[in-house]
Amino acid sequence: MTSLVQHITIDCANAYELAGFWSQVTGQPISEHDFPGDPEALVALPNGTGLLFIQVPEAKSVKNRVHLDLRPDITRDAEVERLLGIGATLVSDMRRPDGKGWVVLADPEGNEFCVERSAAERAEQG
Amino acid sequence: MTSLVQHITIDCANAYELAGFWSQVTGQPISEHDFPGDPEALVALPNGTGLLFIQVPEAKSVKNRVHLDLRPDITRDAEVERLLGIGATLVSDMRRPDGKGWVVLADPEGNEFCVERSAAERAEQG
Numbered sequence: 001m002t003s004l005v006q007h008i009t010i011d012c013a014n015a016y017e018l019a020g021f022w023s024q025v026t027g028q029p030i031s032e033h034d035f036p037g038d039p040e041a042l043v044a045l046p047n048g049t050g051l052l053f054i055q056v057p058e059a060k061s062v063k064n065r066v067h068l069d070l071r072p073d074i075t076r077d078a079e080v081e082r083l084l085g086i087g088a089t090l091v092s093d094m095r096r097p098d099g100k101g102w103v104v105l106a107d108p109e110g111n112e113f114c115v116e117r118s119a120a121e122r123a124e125q126g
Numbered sequence: 127m128t129s130l131v132q133h134i135t136i137d138c139a140n141a142y143e144l145a146g147f148w149s150q151v152t153g154q155p156i157s158e159h160d161f162p163g164d165p166e167a168l169v170a171l172p173n174g175t176g177l178l179f180i181q182v183p184e185a186k187s188v189k190n191r192v193h194l195d196l197r198p199d200i201t202r203d204a205e206v207e208r209l210l211g212i213g214a215t216l217v218s219d220m221r222r223p224d225g226k227g228w229v230v231l232a233d234p235e236g237n238e239f240c241v242e243r244s245a246a247e248r249a250e251q252g
Contacts, residue, residue, distance in 0.1 A: 001208055002153030003196035005171060006242060008134060011191045027128030045131060047173035052195065065137045065237065066192040069178065070129035082127055111192065116132060 007042075007052040008068070011060075012109050015041040015053040021108050022051050024086050025070070060110050068113045069102075076103065076117045083115065099125045133168075133178040134194070137186075138235050141167040141179040147234050148177050150212050151196070186236050195228075195240045202243045206231065209241065225251045 012018045019030045019041035026045060034041040039055040072079035076095075080103045084090065091112055092104040103115045117125070138144045145156045145167035152171060160167040165181040198205035202221075206229045210216065217238055218230040229241045243251070 001198065001200050001205060003151055003198045003205055003241065005134070005152070005173075005175075005177075005194050006197035007195035008131070009193050009195050009240070025129055026131070047131075047175060049131075049173060049175065051131075060191055062187055064192050065186055065190050066194075067135050068131050068192075069133035069135055071132035072127065072129045074127050079127060079129055114135070115129065 005049050007050050009052045009054055010111060011056040011058075012053050012111075013055065013059065014109075015039055015055045018107065018109055019043050019051070019053045021087055022053075025083065026051070064112050067111070070113060070115050072115060072118045074118060075121060076115055079118075080105065080115050131175050133176050135178045135180055136237060137182040137184075138179050138237075139181065139185065140235075141165055141181045144233065144235055145169050145177070145179045147213055148179075151209065151233075152177070190238050193238050193240065195242055197242055198244045200244060201247060202229065202241055205244075206241050 010018070016030065016034060016036045016038055019034070023030050023043050026043060028043050028045055031042040031044065041053045042050050044050040083105055087108045088105040091106050095101040095103060100117070104112055105115060106112050136144070142156065142160060142162045142164055145160070149156050149169050152169060154169050154171055157168040157170065167179045168176050170176040209231055213234045214231040217232050221227040221229060226243070230238055231241060232238050
């Protein structure tokens with residue numbers, strides 16, 4: 001007997017709006033069953049799990065203890081620029097001179113996440 | 127250009143020990159590259175993402191703003207009993223008389239997660 005991860009659930013102030021940001025991050029649509037103003041919104045991922053945004057009354061107060069690490073399909077640096085352009089903010093730049101390392105960004109509601117190197121970059125740089 | 131979710135990363139006090147709990151939850155082994163006492167431990171999931179446990183100095187202080195929803199392979203209630211038996215604690219019982227609903231548990235470091243109904247239960251109960 002075991003369990004699968006069905007959803008990664010993210011508390012937020014505006015479910016549909018934050019789902020819209022993550023829809024752009026992942027390239028996956030918001031569920032057609034969800035609409036602006038709904039207290040929940042789902043972005044299903046190709047691997048069978050989903051990002052589920054749920055409206056809660058309380059605001060974010062501390063650094064999230066659970067966060068997502070992202071693997072871009074092209075390059076880390078281009079993806080960081082793209083995400084900054086769609087509403088992410090820079091938290092911490094952990095890139096190193098040898099090309100390794102990562103960047104910590106926050107989504108429009110302040111949830112921290114990391115942008116790692118792409119698979120091609122890891123293969124090339126080790 | 128898009129990104130995949132590579133890891134769901136969980137801050138913790140004891141990476142290998144907490145990974146051991148989640149290894150039992152998911153039925154997936156801790157990476158053979160990780161050992162007790164290491165500051166990081168990975169449980170790779172069959173869908174290509176992984177649960178990455180990272181030791182941090184600060185303790186958990188508030189309800190996690192990001193949590194996992196689990197889909198058991200057999201039944202919700204049997205899975206809840208199993209998880210309580212391996213170190214989870216009950217946070218909130220949201221089960222309803224019609225059989226729907228879920229249970230909020232916490233892992234041994236207090237990270238909240240939800241146990242939903244299995245696919246078979248959802249198909250049967252709507």
